[in-house]
Amino acid sequence: MQRLEPIKQSENLSDEVARRLRRAIREGHLKPGTHLVEQDIAEQFRVSRMPVRIAIQKLIDEGLVIKEPRRGAYVHTFSSKELDEVYSIRVALERLVVQYALSNWSDAVAEELECIVERMRQAASAGDRQAGFELDSRFHAILWELSQHAILIEVVSSLRSRISRFLTEANDVLSPTELNMHVEAHQHLVNVLKQGDVERAKDAVADHILDAHERIRAYYSYLD
């Protein structure tokens, strides 16, 4: 018989619980500092405490939640310093991503990225911030995958996940002008990538991330 792809139904309850908790944090339904009471969460999801415990453990290791022994788990309250930290690390790592990604570059990828940018442009003119955000995520995820470096992807996506709450919130308050600038920033990035100059591409992506940092930082200071 022909060899077929093995099916992986990784659908544990704990994975699903973790996914939902992540989303709740990202979308602001679970605010920083919230005490995550296992029993409560278990009841809401109609499961036992066990998958909830495993899920919370995952979130702890992802840095979304902190735990105080025998007291419980709390949604991590991000300081502006930590935000700066995440971005300084991301700049360094996204440079690496681009370096490796370019060595796997192809016209098909270029086309895919330009397609996404085009759809971002449409979303921007329609004022659809949600769609724009998702396309932005897709755009960077494609670059990550293209790097073919699993651990790098793991680390950089984990970093992005930590600040996802700020990303979504800041995205919701983008002005139409900012939306357009954001689209053209991605267009510019694709243009540079297509030229294939590694150093220029690395600088371009670094600028792009630093821009995002400035935007988020502005939003964050607006919170205080």
Added chain:
Amino acid sequence: MQRLEPIKQSENLSDEVARRLRRAIREGHLKPGTHLVEQDIAEQFRVSRMPVRIAIQKLIDEGLVIKEPRRGAYVHTFSSKELDEVYSIRVALERLVVQYALSNWSDAVAEELECIVERMRQAASAGDRQAGFELDSRFHAILWELSQHAILIEVVSSLRSRISRFLTEANDVLSPTELNMHVEAHQHLVNVLKQGDVERAKDAVADHILDAHERIRAYYSYLD
């Protein structure tokens, strides 16, 4: 009353189990590919499966263990590609570490590092590889801490933990000459750091990490 330091006895069984499993992997008692059967581990440690499950979950998130749904957890078998990946990320991040560390530099730190180098020198001439390794770890941990960037420390130490098994093994086969070279490499690093030139210091630490990479890579290819 005077304010006293709060006591944190983070001693859960799961933390202790995780610590011991980590050490067992690092020291080679749990070889790559080993199936981690919860029941067996629980019996060996005389605890129930529950803390073992939490501990294994931690190790999964640290990248030391991989899990196949409904089949179990296995000690992760590191490929040479992953080794290269970890090092390429570490180079980028250790540069950041040094950059931040230098802004918190003090004579006391310089003295502490030189003290460690001196003890490394003694350990090297005594042929005590174990002590040398621990001092090496201490040396870098001090730089990490000096950076004052919690997330950076978390990521970079997690990366080092992933390859800890190779580090200890390669350390055990160091020749006397290599031991001495290793000591002087650290001495050189301290000298450069003391001069306070950020760019030179970043390059120096990058070279240092790349050297380590070469050494480990040589050991790894020797394994095949």
Added chain:
DNA sequence: GCTTTGTACTTTGCATCCAATATACTTAGT
């Protein structure tokens, strides 16, 4: 009225139990 001790309640952490699934072994059929 304020502080401090004592008590009731909440929540975590660990153990045990049960069900579902995957693997290994055995047996039957060709």
Added chain:
DNA sequence: ACTAAGTATATTGGATGCAAAGTACAAAGC
């Protein structure tokens, strides 16, 4: 003798129960 199905066993995933630690509130003493 080899393949294939069926069964037994091992192992994970989830639910529940219980004890210890922590928290909050109330009562008693100053």
